[in-house]
Amino acid sequence: MENGMIFLGLPVAYYIAMIAKVLVVFVCVLLTVAYATWAERKLIGHMQVRIGPKRVGPFGLLQPIADGLKLFFKEEIVPAQASTFAFLLAPLIALIPAFIAFAVIPFGGTIEVGGYKLPLQIAGYIADQPSGKVIDLNVGVLYILALASLGVYGIVLAGWSSNSKYSLLGGLRASAQIVSYELAAGLAIVSVFLMSGSLSLQQIVADQAGGVANWYFIRQPFAFVAFIVYFICSLAEINRTPFDLPEAETELVSGFGTEYSSMKYAMFFMAEYANMITVCAVTVTLFLGGWHEPIPQVVSIGGWEFYLSWANFVIKVYFLIFVCMWIRATYPRYRYDQLMALGWKFFLPLTLLCVVGTGAVVYFFPNGFWGALFS
Amino acid sequence: MSMNPAQPTTTLPPELLPLALYTMAALLLITVLLMAAWWLGAKKRGAVKEAPYESGVAPTGSARLAYPVPFYLVAIFFIVFDVEAAFIFTWAVAWDALGMAGLIHISFFIVVLMLGLVWLWRKGGLEWGPSAEGRRSAYKKS
Numbered sequence: 394m395e396n397g398m399i400f401l402g403l404p405v406a407y408y409i410a411m412i413a414k415v416l417v418v419f420v421c422v423l424l425t426v427a428y429a430t431w432a433e434r435k436l437i438g439h440m441q442v443r444i445g446p447k448r449v450g451p452f453g454l455l456q457p458i459a460d461g462l463k464l465f466f467k468e469e470i471v472p473a474q475a476s477t478f479a480f481l482l483a484p485l486i487a488l489i490p491a492f493i494a495f496a497v498i499p500f501g502g503t504i505e506v507g508g509y510k511l512p513l514q515i516a517g518y519i520a521d522q523p524s525g526k527v528i529d530l531n532v533g534v535l536y537i538l539a540l541a542s543l544g545v546y547g548i549v550l551a552g553w554s555s556n557s558k559y560s561l562l563g564g565l566r567a568s569a570q571i572v573s574y575e576l577a578a579g580l581a582i583v584s585v586f587l588m589s590g591s592l593s594l595q596q597i598v599a600d601q602a603g604g605v606a607n608w609y610f611i612r613q614p615f616a617f618v619a620f621i622v623y624f625i626c627s628l629a630e631i632n633r634t635p636f637d638l639p640e641a642e643t644e645l646v647s648g649f650g651t652e653y654s655s656m657k658y659a660m661f662f663m664a665e666y667a668n669m670i671t672v673c674a675v676t677v678t679l680f681l682g683g684w685h686e687p688i689p690q691v692v693s694i695g696g697w698e699f700y701l702s703w704a705n706f707v708i709k710v711y712f713l714i715f716v717c718m719w720i721r722a723t724y725p726r727y728r729y730d731q732l733m734a735l736g737w738k739f740f741l742p743l744t745l746l747c748v749v750g751t752g753a754v755v756y757f758f759p760n761g762f763w764g765a766l767f768s
Numbered sequence: 769m770s771m772n773p774a775q776p777t778t779t780l781p782p783e784l785l786p787l788a789l790y791t792m793a794a795l796l797l798i799t800v801l802l803m804a805a806w807w808l809g810a811k812k813r814g815a816v817k818e819a820p821y822e823s824g825v826a827p828t829g830s831a832r833l834a835y836p837v838p839f840y841l842v843a844i845f846f847i848v849f850d851v852e853a854a855f856i857f858t859w860a861v862a863w864d865a866l867g868m869a870g871l872i873h874i875s876f877f878i879v880v881l882m883l884g885l886v887w888l889w890r891k892g893g894l895e896w897g898p899s900a901e902g903r904r905s906a907y908k909k910s
Contacts, residue, residue, distance in 0.1 A: 411785070411786050411789070412789060414786065415786050415789045415790050415793060416793065418790070419790060419793045419794070419797075423797070464805065465804055465805050465808045465809065466808050466809060466810070467805070467809055467810070468809050468810040468811065468812065469805060469806060469809050470817060470818065471818070472818050472819070472820050473815070473818040473819060473820075474820075474830075485798065488794075488798060489791075489794055489795065489798070492790075492794040493787070493790060493791050493794055496786070496787050496790045496791075497787075515786045515787060515790050516784065516786055516787040516790075517786075518786075530784075530787075535857075553832075555820065555831075556820055556830070556831045556832070557820035557821060557822070557827075557831050558820070558822065558827075558831045558833070559821065559822070560820075560831070561831050561832075561833060565835060565836075565839055568839070568843075569838075569839050569842040569843070572842065572843065572846040572850075573842060573846065575846075575850075576846060576849050576850060576853065579850070579853050579857075580853055580856065583853075583856055583857065583860045586857065586860035586861055587860050587863055590861060590863075590864060591861065592861060646821065646823070651821055652820060652821060655805050655809050656801050656802055656804075656805030656806075656809075657802075657805075659801075660798070660801070729896060729897075730895070730896035730897055733842070733894065733896055734894065734896075737845075737885075737889075737894045738889065738894060741849070741885065742882060742885060745878050745881060745882055745885075748856060748860075748874075748878060749874070749875050749878050752860075752863060752871050752874065752875075753871065753875075755863065756863070756867075756868070756871050
């Protein structure tokens with residue numbers, strides 16, 4: 394590309410590549426949301442010795458599309474005495490943060506388009522082209538924490554505005570549950586800050602390069618505890634089974650979503666799955682080495698590096714999504730007092746200990762914990 | 769062929785431009801979905817259909833109930849502990865500059881925080897529903 398048109402100091406090809414990147418990622422996230430529903434039904438079906446969806450298309454692969462189409466043709470009901478504005482706003486507040494939280498996650502290395510390097514991350518760019526150093530949101534982790542806590546407003550508003558008792562109870566439960574577990578999840582991430590010394594996701598991933606031994610989850614014992622706690626607390630924060638009290642269908646019909654129908658119901662559903670993808674992607678980025686391969690490349694595999702970086706990321710994220718579904722098929726739902734006790738009496742003190750422990754280990758073993766232990 | 773890319777001169781930080789695009793894509797999709805559902809969906813209204821769902825029983829009274837106190841307590845505890853978490857965050861990104869002194873300070877801070885949690889616990893602020901003894905005594909009476 395010979396210095397084509399320049400727009401705002403950057404070649405037009407850069408903008409085209411950037412827009413393409415944004416659209417490709419968005420479509421991939423959407424497809425993953427749609428097919429996570431299919432995969433979940435299929436997996437849980439097989440785990441319960443059923444078959445799962447199989448009629449629509451080969452292996453039931455068209456099931457998500459059929460479900461979506463069906464929901465388009467359903468009636469949108471706004472209950473009488475509902476607060477209409479809040480009722481319409483709630484699914485938007487639930488879904489939009491769920492989607493855009495993904496934007497700060499680095500899902501691969503860099504690619505070169507028309508001689509211009511682009512990072513495989515939505516909110517990131519490369520100013521200094523020769524070195525290829527990626528600049529991204531320097532508070533990436535805080536951005537994710539902030540958006541994760543925004544989601545609760547959608548659920549609380551949905552519960553309150555529906556003017557239905559089931560919805561109200563679901564919304565109330567959700568609010569208390571989400572804030573309780575957000576605390577423990579946020580404190581578990583402090584271990585990562587201590588090891589990386591940065592809140593930028595690019596730097597957190599870059600620090601974990603060089604094989605599985607450098608991934609944060611096994612850098613030191615406290616980091617492993619933080620990893621487990623973060624993953625479990627995130628499951629509780631996004632209301633996945635075994636913590637799906639807000640929509641416990643055996644007692645609350647559908648919890649905060651009871652009065653919702655048609656596309657607005659689908660939006661809550663999409664938000665749940667988009668949140669699950671984001672949580673898995675964040676866990677991979679913070680603890681499981683991001684897009685780095687588990688075994689450092691010994692031989693050059695010429696030309697395949699480009700595929701390797703994002704394929705690594707996708708495989709790890711899909712594995713964690715599988716774990717979420719596996720947990721759903723395995724564990725029964727918690728009772729409410731058990732749920733709150735687990736968050737406040739177990740995870741919160743544990744994460745506080747973890748913070749002190751990780752801090753002490755990074756201070757006293759600046760050259761790595763395991764190396765100092767076994768030398 | 770060697771490009772000499774100019775420094776971006778946009779007023780927006782360049783990493784936020786794709787973020788804004790991504791947000792717009794999400795908003796656009798949601799708008800299209802809602803419009804399509806509104807246009808395609810059935811529209812047959814009725815008083816019964818608009819009544820809140822209560823498993824087939826005619827709803828009585830308003831659903832704008834008072835919130836039980838434990839939920840309010842959890843909200844207060846959350847605010848208290850989340851503010852403390854913000855202090856821990858600030859230490860965590862600068863621990864190497866603060867050194868040993870910082871580590872001792874934050875450990876003391878966390879110990880105080882834990883004492884606060886223990887106090888809450890002993891006061892029964894983290895309990896839900898009747899206490900275990902209450903449940904047992906109710907069972908014995910019946």
